[in-house]
Amino acid sequence: MKKIAFIGAGAMAEALVKGLIAAEQLPAEAIWLTNHANEARLQELHSEYGVSITRSRTELLRDAAVIILSMKPKDAEAAMLYLKEAKLKPGQIVVSVLAGIHTSFLEKYLPEGQPVVRVMPNTSATILEAATAVAAGVAAGSYEMRLVSSLFETVGTAVQVEEEAMDAVTAISGSGPAYLYYMMEALEEASIQVGLDAFIGKQLLIQTFKGVAKMLEQSDLTPAQLRANITSAGGTTAAGIGVLEEQGVKAAVQACVHAAATRSKEMGQAFTK
Numbered sequence: 662m663k664k665i666a667f668i669g670a671g672a673m674a675e676a677l678v679k680g681l682i683a684a685e686q687l688p689a690e691a692i693w694l695t696n697h698a699n700e701a702r703l704q705e706l707h708s709e710y711g712v713s714i715t716r717s718r719t720e721l722l723r724d725a726a727v728i729i730l731s732m733k734p735k736d737a738e739a740a741m742l743y744l745k746e747a748k749l750k751p752g753q754i755v756v757s758v759l760a761g762i763h764t765s766f767l768e769k770y771l772p773e774g775q776p777v778v779r780v781m782p783n784t785s786a787t788i789l790e791a792a793t794a795v796a797a798g799v800a801a802g803s804y805e806m807r808l809v810s811s812l813f814e815t816v817g818t819a820v821q822v823e824e825e826a827m828d829a830v831t832a833i834s835g836s837g838p839a840y841l842y843y844m845m846e847a848l849e850e851a852s853i854q855v856g857l858d859a860f861i862g863k864q865l866l867i868q869t870f871k872g873v874a875k876m877l878e879q880s881d882l883t884p885a886q887l888r889a890n891i892t893s894a895g896g897t898t899a900a901g902i903g904v905l906e907e908q909g910v911k912a913a914v915q916a917c918v919h920a921a922a923t924r925s926k927e928m929g930q931a932f933t934k
C-alpha cells in the first residue's frame with residue numbers, strides 16, 4: 662500500500678499510526694494525517710513518528726489507497742461533507758473506526774459504489790495487540806475486505822463480521838480494554854491496601870494478567886474450569902470469589918457490556934437519516 666490518510670489525529674489514530682510504523686508495513690512518511698484545528702497536535706505527531714501532516718485536502722487524499730475516518734462520532738457529518746466535496750477516485754477505500762455509525766450513513770455522502778469498510782479496533786494497536794473486527798459496507802467486496810483486514814492484522818488480529826455484530830463487538834473489544842484497566846486499577850489499590858509495595862504489586866499483577874491471557878489462548882479449558890483449578894475448598898480464592906458472588910460482580914460486568922452495546926446502538930440511531 663502506497664499511502665494511508667487519517668482524518669482525525671486523536672488517541673485512536675495515534676495508536677494505529679504507532680502500530681503501523683512498528684510493524685514496518687509502510688514508511689512513516691506514507692501515513693498522512695489531518696485534524697480539525699489542533700496544529701500543535703499534528704506537529705507533535707510529525708516530530709514523534711515522522712508521519713506526513715497537511716491541511717490540504719487534495720494533498721491528504723491524493724493517491725491514498727485507504728482513508729481512515731478517526732474523529733469522534735459527533736464530528737462524522739462534518740468529515741463526510743469534507744469528503745463529499747473531495748471527489749474521491751472510485752477505488753479509494755473509506756474505513757471508519759467510529760463507534761456506532763453505520764456504513765449506510767457514511768455511504769450517503771459518497772459516490773455510489775465507493776467502498777466503505779467499518780472497523781472496530783482497540784488502543785492495543787499501539788503495541789501490535791489490537792483485536793479488530795471488520796465489516797463490509799454495501800460496495801466493499803472481498804478485495805477491499807482482504808486489504809483492510811490485512812492492514813489491521815499488522816497491528817494485531819482482525820476478524821470479519823457482519824455489520825449487525827458491530828454494536829456487540831464495540832461493547833466487548835472496543836471498550837473492553839477500559840474494563841480491564843478498571844479491574845487493574847482496583848487490584849492495584851487493593852494490593853497496596855493488603856500491604857504490598859506498589860511497584861511489586863504492579864509487577865505481580867501485570868504478569869498475572871499476561872499469564873491469564875496466555876492460559877486462555879493456549880489451554881483447552883474454559884474460564885470456569887481454569888478458575889475451578891485455582892479454587893481450593895475453604896481456601897483463599899474461595900474466600901475472594903465468594904465476595905465477588907455476594908456483591909453481584911458477574912451481573913455488574915454483564916450489565917456493563919449491555920450498556921455499552923446499547924449506547925453503540927443509540928449512537929448509530931442518532932446518525933440514521
Ligand SMILES: NC(=O)C1=CN([C@@H]2O[C@H](COP(=O)(O)OP(=O)(O)OC[C@H]3O[C@@H](n4cnc5c(N)ncnc54)[C@H](OP(=O)(O)O)[C@@H]3O)[C@@H](O)[C@H]2O)C=CC1
Binds near residue numbers: 672784
Ligand atoms: N479510543 C478508543 O479506544 C477507540 C476509539 N474508537 C473510535 O475512534 C474515533 C476517535 O476516537 P479518539 O481517537 O478517542 O478521539 P479524539 O478525541 O482523541 O480525536 C478526535 C480527532 O478528530 C479530529 N476531528 C474532529 N472533527 C474533525 C473534522 N471535522 N475533520 C477532521 N478531523 C476532525 C480532532 O481534531 P482536533 O483535535 O483538531 O479537534 C481529533 O484529532 C471515535 O469515533 C471512536 O468511536 C474506536 C475504537 C477504540
Ligand SMILES: O=C(O)[C@@H]1CCC=N1
Binds near residue numbers: 760831835836
Ligand atoms: O468509548 C467509545 O465510544 C469508544 C468506542 C470504543 C472505545 N472507545
